[in-house]
Amino acid sequence: MADVTYLGADRSPVPGGGLGMGIDIGGSGIKGAIVDLRTGQFVGERHKLLTPQPATPEAVAHSVSHIVEHFGWTGPVGLTVPSVVRSGRVLSAANIDPSWIGVQAQTLFGRALGGRAVTVLNDADAAGLAEVRFGGDPRAADGLVILLTFGTGIGSAMLYNGVLIPNSELGHLEVDGKEAEHQASARVRTDKGWSYPKWSTKVSKVLAHYERIFSPDLFIVGGGVSRKADRWVPLLQVDTPVVPAQLRNTAGIVGAALAVDEGL
Known part of the structure; x- marks a missing residue:
């Protein structure tokens, strides 16, 4: 405080x-x-x-x-x-x-x-601003960073050298003919009763697709499921480093305050 x-x-x-x-x-x-x-x-x-x-x-x-x-x-x-x-x-x-x-x-x-x-x-853009500024990972300030929030759908934020690229909406990109959030959101995991290991294979597939398109330097994964990051993030099979979001349910508020302060 x-x-x-x-x-x-x-x-x-x-x-x-x-x-x-x-x-x-x-x-x-x-x-x-x-x-x-x-x-x-x-x-x-x-x-x-x-x-x-x-x-x-x-x-x-x-x-x-x-x-x-x-x-x-x-x-x-x-x-x-x-x-x-x-x-x-x-x-x-x-x-x-x-x-x-x-x-x-x-x-x-x-x-x-x-x-x-x-x-x-x-x-999600606001959450990305907050995580890059206050998430504590020094890698987030350099290169292309993609934040993904796993919840009812998949929200996304893209930042390059800390500058927001707004409205990325990556959850709606098709992966093998189906929207990413329809096969790898947290809601899908819950609705289908998947274990974290099984769900991690679906998330890996989506992240690998994003890798091929954008070649990011870092993924930050958020949403409520990030509270249990130790149960699924280590299982992800992608080349790009993946770290859990740190601000969690405060990120949107913090990012909104940053955005208006910086005149975005």
Whole structure:
């Protein structure tokens, strides 16, 4: 936790001074926190609200405004959505309402937050930014790094020398005629009752395909299943080094705060 001198006289967080705010919008929850941008750690506890149902743009923006008000935050806000985002516009809708497609999310959230500066980006992209900056592996800062989040699908982030290449969506690439996330996501493992050794063969097949196309220098694997990385990462059969993500469920918030701080 950051030093309390980062708080104003009324105990509210003061923008600047190495602090930022990130909000991670998911299918079940919307989570936000103040982030110490020097360390990647939260200042105090995160605040979470259930994602409204239906998760329409206006309903989600209303919940986001409540999270910002909870912290008394007055500065810029970074936000993630489980979608392809180009120039602030949402182009897909995974785990949120289809009415998001085509919405200018930057305008939507800026209006809901009183006209302040906002940055909106894909949730896996935000996680990639956070892991490369704060994950602790020095190899992540050089060359081509691919972060993959294994959950309901396979999210992805690509960074070259620490610079984000947005909206990679590698989980939708076909591997032997079938989308990668339909054969190697964590949900597929659970639904089919596969052991970690069996599932690792499917993941290896997907990673080997990505190797052939992109020749990455490092894979970072995240998602909830990374908590049990010792049970499957050592079994992967690929030439590229593979390391488990370190920030886990804080990565989206941290990456969102980084993105708005750096004007992405």
